[in-house]
Amino acid sequence: MTVAASASRAAEVLSRPVALNGLTVPNRIAMAPMTRAFSPNGIPGADVASYYSRRAAAGVGLIVTEGTYVGHDSAGQSDTIPRFHGEEQLAGWAKVAADVHAAGGTIVPQLWHIGMVREQGQPPYADAPAVGPSGLRIGADEVTGKAMTQRDLDDVIGAFAEAAAAAERIGFDGVELHGAHGYLIDQFLWAGTNRRTDAYGGDPVARAKFAEEIVAAVRATVSPEFPIIFRYSQWKQEAYRARLAETPEELESILAPLAAAGVDAFHASTRRYWFPEFDGSDLNLAGWTKKLTGKPVITVGSVGLDGDFLKGFQGEGAPVKGIDDLLDRLEAEEFDMIAVGRALLQDPEWAAKVLADRFDELKPYDAAALATLS
Template sequence: MTVTQPAASRAAQILSRPTVINGLTVPNRIVMAPMTRMFSPGGVPGEDVLSYYARRAAAGVGLIVTEGTYVGHDSAGQSDRIPRFHGEEQLAGWAKVADAVHAAGGTIVPQLWHIGMVREQGQPPFAEAPAVGPSGLRIGADEATGKAMTQSDLDDVIGAFAQAAADAERIGFDGVEIHGAHGYLVDQFLWEGTNRRTDAYGGDLVARTKFAAEIVAAVRERVSADFPVIFRYSQWKQEAYQARLAETPEELEAILAPLAAAGVDAFHASTRRYWLPEFDGSDLNLAGWTKKLTGKPTITVGSVGLDGEFLGAFAGKGSEVKGIDDLLDRLEAEEFDFVAVGRALLQDPEWAAKVLQGRFGELAAYDAASLNTLS
C-alpha cells in the first residue's frame, strides 16, 4: 500500500506543539488512547504494565490515558485481570506507573470506568454484585435483566468516581478521564435506548445527562481547581454501532453544555473513523463539533494511522498503515486540539517518535496478535 508521507517538518511542527488542558501543559498533541489490556491480575498493575506505558511516554506520547480502571463499586466490572482504581495495593501499583511516565517525560491520566449493565453477574472481582443501570436494560433488550438503580445506588457510584479522582491526584496523576462512552454505565444514562426512567434522571436529553453531570461535579469538588477533568463520550455503543445520542448539533449541545458547566475541562470524542463528518452540511467530525459548541479542548480518535477500524481487531483482523495528511490539516485548522492513537501505538511503542521525526517508512501495519502482549 502506498502511503503519502507528509513533510517531516510539517508533522513535527503541528504535532509537537505544547497544549494546555486546565493547568496541565501536555508536551505535544499526541495522546495514547485507552485500551483494555487485561494484564493486571488481582486488579493490580505490575512492572510489565509500568513498562508498557513508560515505553510509549519515552518515545514521545504527550498524554497517556490509561486503560479503563474500575472505580470502587462492587458492580463496576467483571474481570479480575482488568485494573482497579481502588484498594491499597492497586493504588500503589498505579502510583509507580505515574512516576515512571513522568520520569520518561510524559503526562498521564487514569480512565475511570463503571461498566453498568454490560456486567455478567457471577463474574469477578465481586461475583455476587448485580448488574446495575438506569433501567436494568442491556443494549437491545426490552425487558430488564439487571437492577434499576435507586437514588442510593446513584449516590454510591457518584461517590466512587469522586473518590477515585481524589486518589488519582493524591498519588501523582495529572488529571482523570471519566469513561462516558461505548454503552457502559454513564453512557447507558445518556442514551434513550437504555434509559427509560421517568424520574429526574430520565426523559429528555438534558435529564438523561444529569447523572453524568453529577459525577463530573462530584469529581470537581474532590480535586484541585487546576486538576484536569476529561470526559470521554461517543455516539456508538459496543453492541449498537449505529446508535446516536444526538442527531443534530443542537441536540449535541444539550448534552455537552451541562457537562461543561459541571466542570469538564476537555472532551474526548470517540468515533470509529475520525475523518467522517458528524452531521450533514459540515465536514466537522465529532471532536470538531464538540470544540465548536463548548469552546473546550478536544481529543479526536478513531482508526488514526490505519486503514481499518478497531472493531476488526477483536475478530483477529489487521490493518495497513494509512497516511496522516488529513489529520495534520485538521489539527492545523484547529478543528480539534489532540489526536488519540490506539492500535498503531499498541503495535509500535515508538509510533509517536517515528511520526515526529518523519520516519514514516518505518511505520508498521497493525497485527491483531499485538493484543496478546504488553510489548
C-alpha cells in the first residue's frame, strides 16, 4: 500500500483514548525518549519546555521525556543531560510538565541510571565509580567497575523511588523506568553482564529481582493510580543481537514479577517494530509482552520511517514508511500505543499531519536534525 492509503483510517485508529492505570492518554501516539544534552547543570530550561510542549500541541498524546538521571552519584556522565533531583532541576521539570499540560498532552519522565556505561572522571560527579551487577561492561570479561553491594543496591532503589515521588509531586502524569539498552537495570536483567551468585544473579527470575525491587519501591512511594511504565529491550547499544529471552517462556519469567510488583504498562523497545520476536509467530516484542502480561504495551522502532534509527547517529537519513501494518496491529490489539522517535524529531507536526490525513506532507528523516533537536 502507499503511504496515502493509511489516511482513511489513521485518525480513527490512533485517536482512541487509552488508560494507563489512572491516566487517560488522549490518543495512541507517544513520543519516544531521545537523549538530549541541552540542560546545563542538569536543569531543563525554557527551550526544553518548548521542545516537548510543541509536540504535545501538535497531537502527541503521551510525552516520554529523554532519560533523566536519578539521585545517585554514579547515575550519569554528563552535566548537560537533565537530572531528576535537586531544587533547580525539579523546578525546571515542573515548568516542562505544566507547559505540556497546557498544550493538551500528558507527560512522564524517564528515570535513568546508566550503570557500567559510565566513564569514570566524567561529570556531574567526577569521583563516582561506574557500578553494575558485576562490574562488567558489555562485551568485556575484565572487571573495570564496582560490583554493587547491598548498600549500593538499596541506595539506587531509593533514588528511583525518590525521583518517582518527586515526579508525582511536581505534576507529572506517571513515570517510566529505563530498563533497556544495556543501562543499569538492563545490566542486571542480562546474563552477559550479570555474573552474580547471590539472590540477584542466576536464572532470569533472579536477574529480574533488582528491577522488581525498584518497581515495588516506586509503587509504594507513589499513589496507587499513578502509572509506572517499564521500558525494556532485548538488544543493547553495544550488543545489537543480545537477547534477554530466547523463548516466550523465558520472557514471561522476567516480565511476570515486574507486573506483579506494580508495572502498569510496558514499553518494548525494538529497532524495527515490524520484526517478529520469536519463531512461529508474527507478534513483535510488544505483542508478546501484552500476551504474556495482559498489561498495556507501547511498541517502538522506526515508526513512520524505513530504516534503523541507529544509522541516524552515523549520519544516514531514512525515507518515509507507510503505517498501514501498524494500524492493522493496533486494530488487532497486538499492542496499545506507538512511540515515535526520529519522525517526531524531524517534524514536530508529525502527529497532527497523521491525525489530519496529511500524509503527503510527511518528510523523510534528515540526520542533520540530530544537531538541532528543536
